[in-house]
Amino acid sequence: MSNKSAQEMAPAEVRALIRSGEWNVNTSGISSGYVQGNIxxxxxxxxxxxxxFCQMNPKPCPIVGMSDNPGDFMLSSVGDDVDIRTDVPSYKIFRDGKVVDEVTDIRDVWQDDxxxxxxxxSFSFEEALVADGLEIRNVTEKVNVPMYRTNIECRTAGPFxxxxxxxxxxxxPKDAIRAIQICTRFPSVHGAPLHFGDPESIGIKDINQPDFGxxxxxxxxxxxxxxxxxxxPQVALEQAKPPLCITHSPGCMLVTDLRNSQLAVL
Known part of the structure; x- marks a missing residue:
């Protein structure tokens, strides 16, 4: 492990730790200044x-990169020497819409299609909020961000x-308004909040019991x-039931070479 703090490490250093198995936990707050990606x-x-589906639902599913061709596991669109099979701390493997495994390496299930x-x-806009003096509680408390299923319907595309x-x-409340102003500049990383206030109005029954995180x-x-x-997308995948799908485990992101500043709308 480097003597640098996780926040100071370059993305390539973080990916090397992940690839070697030395880092297999959530990536909140690491590689300051760089975009992290859901997979x-x-x-x-x-x-x-x-x-x-992503194009029709850009707030929850903003695309920042993808493979050039089917079967490509090196992702040149988001960085140098990014191997998607090994460079995410934890993966979920779905078969027919159900999680069948959670692993740190997907080389043995990789297919050429x-x-x-x-x-x-959201870790990208967290950095912008902290820079403006706003506290991010999950960062302060050194835990994964809480995530919840809601009643807000996505637009349908094919089986998704x-x-x-x-x-x-x-x-x-005053900080929430400031957060809205700041995050509006980052549509590629979820943009402004969807809601603040009463959780039940968006289908969350117990704010102290997150579905993820x-x-x-x-x-x-x-x-x-x-x-x-x-x-x-993991909720959409549960319903679509593709024969195989692989995602990141919640909070365990791909750390890319893209800079957060590249995604800001000035």
Missing amino acids: VILPKSWADDFLK LVTFVLGC SGTTVVSMRPMK DAVTIKEGEVPVFWACGVT
Whole structure:
């Protein structure tokens, strides 16, 4: 492990640690300044419909990169020497819509017809919020961001449909408004929040029991603020039931060589 802090490490250094098995946990707060990506890998016969699903649902599924050709496991679109089979800390393997395994290496299940999608991640806008002086509770408490299934319907494309998953960060109302202003500049990493305030109005029954990630403290005077989340495709995949699909485990992202500043709309 490098003497540098995880925040200071270059993406290539982080990927080397992940590839060697030395890092297999969530990637929140590492490689400051660089884009992290949610991952969806599908057979070519399913990829065109999934691409349409992403295009029709850009807030939860913003595409920042994809493989050049089916079977390509080196992702030149997001960095140098990025091997999608080994460079994500933890993968979920779905067969017929059900998770059958969670692994740190997918070389043994790789097929020559697989297409990889890299979707923008909220960890990029977290950095912009922190730079503006806003606290991000999951970073402060050193846990994975809490994520919830909602009743917000996605637009359907072919076999892909479902409801939006959101990530949540508690804030004072004035900070929530500032967060909206900041995140509007980052449409490629989920953009502005979808909702803040009453969780039940978007179908969340217990804010202290996230469906993915970890619960965080909500202090008196704070409201939960909800962003569209890149775990949303996993809900769509559960319903579409492709014979094989591989995703990242929630919070365990691909650290790319793309800079967050490249995604900002000025």
